[in-house]
Amino acid sequence: MALDLAAIHWFQGPSLLVLMGVHLEGIFAAACLPLLLTMVLFFGPLIQLVMDYPWDFLEGMKMFLDPQFWAQCLADMRWMRNQVVAPLTEELVFRACMLPMLVPCTGLSRAIITCPLFFGVAHFHHVIELLKFRQGTVVGIFLSAVFQFSYTAVFGAYTAFIFIRTGHLIGPVLCHSFCNYMGFPAIGAALEHPHKVTIFFFYLLGVILFFLLLFPMTDPTFYGSLAICHLTKPDTSTSVCT
Numbered sequence: 001m002a003l004d005l006a007a008i009h010w011f012q013g014p015s016l017l018v019l020m021g022v023h024l025e026g027i028f029a030a031a032c033l034p035l036l037l038t039m040v041l042f043f044g045p046l047i048q049l050v051m052d053y054p055w056d057f058l059e060g061m062k063m064f065l066d067p068q069f070w071a072q073c074l075a076d077m078r079w080m081r082n083q084v085v086a087p088l089t090e091e092l093v094f095r096a097c098m099l100p101m102l103v104p105c106t107g108l109s110r111a112i113i114t115c116p117l118f119f120g121v122a123h124f125h126h127v128i129e130l131l132k133f134r135q136g137t138v139v140g141i142f143l144s145a146v147f148q149f150s151y152t153a154v155f156g157a158y159t160a161f162i163f164i165r166t167g168h169l170i171g172p173v174l175c176h177s178f179c180n181y182m183g184f185p186a187i188g189a190a191l192e193h194p195h196k197v198t199i200f201f202f203y204l205l206g207v208i209l210f211f212l213l214l215f216p217m218t219d220p221t222f223y224g225s226l227a228i229c230h231l232t233k234p235d236t237s238t239s240v241c242t
Contacts, residue, residue, distance in 0.1 A: 116153040
């Protein structure tokens with residue numbers, strides 16, 4: 001019986017867990033650098049938050065290191081859903097599971113674009129809830145759904161890019177959790193802020209720095225070998241893996 005060379009290549013390749021971004025090589029960089037990059041993008045909203053709700057840094061650190069604070073968070077089902085369960089399960093399904101299946105069929109670049117479409121559609125269940133409980137007009141709910149689809153699709157493309165560039169699941173999960181905490185930037189509040197010029201300066205600075213640092217801070221050399229890049233043919237590889 002003839003041997004299937006493709007099957008041999010598959011079994012000689014990376015393990016399933018490594019393909020799903022669950023491994024220890026380069027994990028510290030994978031946990032820190034994408035999160036810092038995302039915080040750079042949210043530089044404006046973070047400055048706005050500090051200006052509106054000033055707090056002492058040392059007191060904040062004490063609270064962050066207080067086990068009782070984390071015990072209260074873990075006991076809060078809404079916090080657990082938004083900061084732990086949703087980021088972990090959604091990134092596991094739409095990045096760790098879906099991307100390794102899409103990449104051999106579509107290539108890296110198309111997978112980054114295609115995967116978020118499923119992620120965006122998965123959030124349409126909010127429309128059913130809003131319509132069921134009549135929380136707004138049909139047109140308003142539809143426009144809200146279109147906006148949410150666009151926002152989640154863009155975010156999904158970003159975390160897909162991070163997953164492929166780092167080869168780790170932890171980066172997308174932490175970025176997802178951070179974005180859930182921050183929410184969509186309060187542009188309306190920024191427009192009415194007494195220091196709106198300063199705030200929009202930091203908004204613009206954050207966006208500029210984000211695009212300047214996007215490739216340097218996700219440089220694959222920080223994270224070890226990229227298992228998912230083994231799923232592409234040599235003649236279809238892109239700069240995403242280099």
